Amino acid sequence: MELAVSEHSLISRLPSVRGKLRPGADLAKSNWFQVGGLAEVLFKPENTQDIAQFLKHKSSDIAVTVLGVGSNILIRDGGISGVVIKLGRGFTDCHAEGDRVTVGAACLNSNVVEFAKNHGIGGLEFLSGIPGGIGGALAMNAGAYGFETKDILVEAEVVDPHGTIHVMTPDKLNYSYRKCGLPYGWVFTRATFQGHAEKSDIIASNAAKIAEQRQNTQPVRSRTGGSTFKNPEGFKAWKLIEAAGCRGMKIGGAQISEMHCNFMINNGNATAYDIETLGEKVREQVLHHSGILLEWEIKILGNLPEAQSQEIIAA
Numbered sequence: 001m002e003l004a005v006s007e008h009s010l011i012s013r014l015p016s017v018r019g020k021l022r023p024g025a026d027l028a029k030s031n032w033f034q035v036g037g038l039a040e041v042l043f044k045p046e047n048t049q050d051i052a053q054f055l056k057h058k059s060s061d062i063a064v065t066v067l068g069v070g071s072n073i074l075i076r077d078g079g080i081s082g083v084v085i086k087l088g089r090g091f092t093d094c095h096a097e098g099d100r101v102t103v104g105a106a107c108l109n110s111n112v113v114e115f116a117k118n119h120g121i122g123g124l125e126f127l128s129g130i131p132g133g134i135g136g137a138l139a140m141n142a143g144a145y146g147f148e149t150k151d152i153l154v155e156a157e158v159v160d161p162h163g164t165i166h167v168m169t170p171d172k173l174n175y176s177y178r179k180c181g182l183p184y185g186w187v188f189t190r191a192t193f194q195g196h197a198e199k200s201d202i203i204a205s206n207a208a209k210i211a212e213q214r215q216n217t218q219p220v221r222s223r224t225g226g227s228t229f230k231n232p233e234g235f236k237a238w239k240l241i242e243a244a245g246c247r248g249m250k251i252g253g254a255q256i257s258e259m260h261c262n263f264m265i266n267n268g269n270a271t272a273y274d275i276e277t278l279g280e281k282v283r284e285q286v287l288h289h290s291g292i293l294l295e296w297e298i299k300i301l302g303n304l305p306e307a308q309s310q311e312i313i314a315a
């Protein structure tokens with residue numbers, strides 16, 4: 001679980017910030033699988049300017065990783081080198097104007113839907129069942145029930161790796177299925193979404209139906225990363241996984257969910273290595289069975305500890 005590098009040496013090389021810099025932060029507490037090692041340095045910025053100044057003055061050889069709520073990531077047991085940026089309190093403002101809402105990137109999707117409901121703005125309900133934050137929804141083009149984040153996005157504020165702040169419309173973000181076309185390392189800080197006038201009780205009822213449907217079909221109370229693999233064009237990933245005989249398959253403390261076989265779960269004592277190895281085993285079996293190579297939807301971040309790298313070299 002320990003990073004081999006000295007955390008303090010990196011802190012001393014970083015520009016000063018208004019928010020907080022914390023060496024050796026435990027990332028297992030900040031992701032849904034509840035696995036993974038330490039962040040070499042965790043940066044909790046105070047506001048957008050703080051991120052911009054930090055990125056502008058940081059040496060270009062220091063890697064930066066952005067985390068949201070951690071519902072679509074697998075952080076490896078060796079932790080993440082460089083600086084991990086996690087947006088918090090300075091990025092949770094919500095404003096409503098007409099049929100639009102403008103929200104900070106650290107807002108939870110469910111809170112944004114609730115806020116919109118309280119202002120009589122409908123059309124955002126599909127987000128309510130996606131257990132991430134707005135930054136993650138923008139980065140992943142999160143979607144459900146035929147809607148994607150790009151469909152309601154008016155514009156997003158995003159900081160580039162050199163510290164320049166941009167306001168971008170969806171056509172500039174090159175969105176596709178579960179993907180934003182921006183290069184790695186851009187940080188979303190705010191978004192404006194277009195809704196429509198709707199009665200609050202209708203919005204509440206739509207959100208309640210979504211919650212009920214999810215509870216019946218997905219292991220939403222488990223330690224999971226959501227859909228593990230993207231649906232290949234013309235196929236459902238879960239059907240391919242089931243047909244390959246992988247439902248319920250286990251490695252160490254990791255298991256393919258019995259309830260929804262495109263979900264992996266941590267049964268309590270899984271390492272990130274167990275989870276990643278299980279995912280790779282599923283890909284191998286599906287390829288063998290159907291000839292289709294599944295693409296990870298979950299983002300795998302960070303380093304394998306040395307012992308695990310050696311196992312992989314030996315395998």
Ligand SMILES: Cc1cc2nc3c(=O)[nH]c(=O)nc-3n(C[C@H](O)[C@H](O)[C@H](O)COP(=O)(O)OP(=O)(O)OC[C@H]3O[C@@H](n4cnc5c(N)ncnc54)[C@H](O)[C@@H]3O)c2cc1C
Pocket residue numbers: 032065066067068069070071072073087105129130131132133134135136137138139140141142143144186187188189218219220224225226227299
């Ligand atoms: C039970 C369950 C159900 C799910 N159902 C769905 C579903 O129906 N549809 C769906 O699309 N997804 C679903 N997911 C996956 C996940 O909730 C979404 O992908 C969500 O949008 C991820 O948001 P997050 O804040 O957790 O991001 P994280 O998981 O923390 O990060 C995901 C990616 O976004 C990047 N990122 C996060 N914040 C920012 C930011 N501010 N700026 C730049 N990049 C950023 C990260 O670097 C990473 O690459 C589900 C997950 C679970 C656990």
